[in-house]
Amino acid sequence: MKKKRAYSCGLxxxxxxxxxxxxxxxxxxxxxxxxxxxELKRVVAGISEKMLIQELKEMELxxxxxxxxxxxxxxxxxxxxxxxxxxxxxxxxxxCEWGTKHMKRIxxxxxxxxxx
Amino acid sequence: MKKKRAYSCGLxxxxxxxxxxxxxxxxxxxxxxxxxxxELKRVVAGISEKMLIQELKEMELxxxxxxxxxxxxxxxxxxxxxxxxxxxxxxxxxxCEWGTKHMKRIxxxxxxxxxx
DNA sequence: CCCATCACTTACCAAAAGGTAGGTACTTGT
DNA sequence: ACAAGTACCTACCTTTTGGTAAGTGATGGG
Numbered sequence: 001m002k003k004k005r006a007y008s009c010g011l012x013x014x015x016x017x018x019x020x021x022x023x024x025x026x027x028x029x030x031x032x033x034x035x036x037x038x039e040l041k042r043v044v045a046g047i048s049e050k051m052l053i054q055e056l057k058e059m060e061l062x063x064x065x066x067x068x069x070x071x072x073x074x075x076x077x078x079x080x081x082x083x084x085x086x087x088x089x090x091x092x093x094x095x096c097e098w099g100t101k102h103m104k105r106i107x108x109x110x111x112x113x114x115x116x
Numbered sequence: 117m118k119k120k121r122a123y124s125c126g127l128x129x130x131x132x133x134x135x136x137x138x139x140x141x142x143x144x145x146x147x148x149x150x151x152x153x154x155e156l157k158r159v160v161a162g163i164s165e166k167m168l169i170q171e172l173k174e175m176e177l178x179x180x181x182x183x184x185x186x187x188x189x190x191x192x193x194x195x196x197x198x199x200x201x202x203x204x205x206x207x208x209x210x211x212c213e214w215g216t217k218h219m220k221r222i223x224x225x226x227x228x229x230x231x232x
Numbered sequence: 233c234c235c236a237t238c239a240c241t242t243a244c245c246a247a248a249a250g251g252t253a254g255g256t257a258c259t260t261g262t
Numbered sequence: 263a264c265a266a267g268t269a270c271c272t273a274c275c276t277t278t279t280g281g282t283a284a285g286t287g288a289t290g291g292g
Binding site: 036037038049050053069072073074075076077 | 267268269270271272
């Protein structure tokens with residue numbers, strides 16, 4: 001018998017899936033076509049290898065990412081979105097557009113460090 | 117001359133504003149009407165006072181929340197969304213709906229602890 | 233007179249997140 | 263023989279995050 005978590009609103013449930021620093025960006029980075037590990041590393045700016053695989057694993061468990069191993073040497077692995085992941089990516093679209101629209105303003109905001 | 121940050125995509129900019137564990141939920145909790153501090157504490161399930169004020173301050177600096185102090189005693193303070201914040205809240209709507217739609221599935225997902 | 237209420241503030245501490253730097257296995261190119 | 267490239271894995275360590283518990287100041291109610 002598994003423990004089930006209860007969420008007080010849909011947003012909380014969504015954040016259980018894509019919360020954290022990297023998952024959104026990875027999800028976005030994968031996009032509609034499959035991507036190789038090294039490719040993702042380049043496209044998700046600033047992520048470390050450790051974080052990338054760690055998050056990818058969790059996302060696979062959560063059913064938003066599918067991992068395909070070609071069993072070749074040198075290794076070749078492709079990550080792609082499941083239908084569940086694709087749906088999630090779509091609802092992030094508006095948030096992404098909002099960010100693009102206000103990018104300048106956001107970039108000029110004071111940091112906590114500036115304040116302290 | 118302020119240092120400006122550059123974001124490689126809109127999503128990264130958005131996350132600079134509502135990243136972290138609580139900001140999304142606070143933003144959502146404030147909603148279209150103003151809310152008092154204590155009210156927010158109740159509506160944002162599980163947040164501590166410390167986190168709540170800390171995040172509210174940052175959100176105020178970021179221009180998504182407005183704080184109104186009535187200078188009464190006992191103290192009375194109301195938090196509401198600025199137009200900027202309201203816009204942001206709107207783009208979170210789809211994400212919230214997605215979470216509601218898949219809440220059952222998400223609640224049954226294995227945790228990292230289950231796996232370890 | 234004392235207690236509760238409200239919106240905080242502060243100090244302290246534990247846990248989680250995340251970075252660095254190394255290593256692995258196997259093959260192809262020089 | 264050796265370096266490079268691929269997709270990882272591991273240990274160690276620092277930084278960030280966040281929780282708990284206490285206190286503040288002014289006032290109204292019992």
